Amino acid sequence: MGEPMTDQNEKPARRVLVVDTATSAVVTGVALVSAAGTVTTLAERIVADQRRHAEVLTTLMRDGLSEAGVAGTDLDAVVVGTGPGPFTGLRVGMATGTAYADALGIPAYGVCTLDAIDAAQPVGEPGPRLVLTDARRREVYWAVYDAGRRIAGPDVNAPDALVGELAGTELVTAVGETRFTERFGFVGADLVTPTVASLASIAAEQVLAARPAEPLAPLYLRRPDAVELKDQKRKSLLPAAPND
Structure with missing residues (x-):
């Protein structure tokens, strides 16, 4: 070309x-x-x-x-x-x-x-957004973003342990498979x-x-x-x- x-x-x-x-x-x-x-x-x-x-x-x-x-x-x-x-x-x-x-x-x-997963999402409501992916061994990879800037992570944790770790963070949404995001009170997707x-x-x-x-x-x-x-x-x- x-x-x-x-x-x-x-x-x-x-x-x-x-x-x-x-x-x-x-x-x-x-x-x-x-x-x-x-x-x-x-x-x-x-x-x-x-x-x-x-x-x-x-x-x-x-x-x-x-x-x-x-x-x-x-x-x-x-x-x-x-x-x-x-x-x-x-x-x-x-x-x-x-x-x-x-x-x-x-x-x-x-x-x-x-x-990149965070960047692929619509801008949405201002505030912390959690991004999760499957790490296997009953764990997730995760990071928290605000206005496109990573403010926590990346790290790997068991979902229940992560719920406790982020208890003080007022998440506006979570991006990931529903089996993970539902722990935080949000509906996810089949594939992210x-x-x-x-x-x-x-x-x-x-x-x-x-x-x-x-x-x-x-x-x-x-x-x-x-x-x-x-x-x-x-x-x-x-x-x-x-x-x-």
């Missing part, structure tokens, strides 16, 4: 590949970031299949680029959701996005997935994810400035399941204490 579209100041817009696998869904697509920071979604794929992130991601990326009419060599950056998220799923998106950027010689910018536009919008300033990319830092917030299981097995092999 030719040069990216330009705004009234004749500054080129930036084409961005977006990838996020921190939730139960794979989110990927292509966005156009104008010189003014406005984000337009050229293609978007959101598929809920947390057990097949690695299998479906590259296919969805290819389909998104094709729909947008953008070749890999036309891209200016890759934006990757860095979680928090379960170890295996999150690692798939981060590794794939980083490898794609490296292969093309373009920067990859990391975005907190919870920030960031969008291509919300992920790209958070990284827009970096993308437009073409800032040098730094190594992406995943927000695991806890050790991966494999490590936990290994520790449990090690403990089971230790001799019992006298009082056990």
Whole structure:
């Protein structure tokens, strides 16, 4: 393709590949970031299949680029959701996005997935908004936002423990699956994810400035399941204490 579209100041817009696998869904697509920071979604794929992130991601990326009419060599950056998220799923998106950027010689910018979920919501009533995602092991990842600014988190807790921790916060709403938001008195949804536009919008300033990319830092917030299981097995092999 030719040069990216330009705004009234004749500054080129930036084409961005977006990838996020921190939730139960794979989110990927292509966005156009104008010189003014406005984000337009050229293609978007959101598929809920947390057990097949690695299998479906590259296919969805290819389909998104094709729909947008953008070749890999036309891209200016890759934006990757860095979680928090379960170890295996999150690692798939981060590794794939980083490898794609490296292969093309373009920067990859990391975005907190919870920030992007908040940014995807309507502005709504002023006040603290809780964003929740499934952390498995009967826990949730969470953060609290006010007017688009994160004021608490991200962290991981059991839902009931989080209710106690946020007891003094007058939440205006909670965003997440209903099984989690109902603990706080709010109706949620069956699936909550960031969008291509919300992920790209958070990284827009970096993308437009073409800032040098730094190594992406995943927000695991806890050790991966494999490590936990290994520790449990090690403990089971230790001799019992006298009082056990």
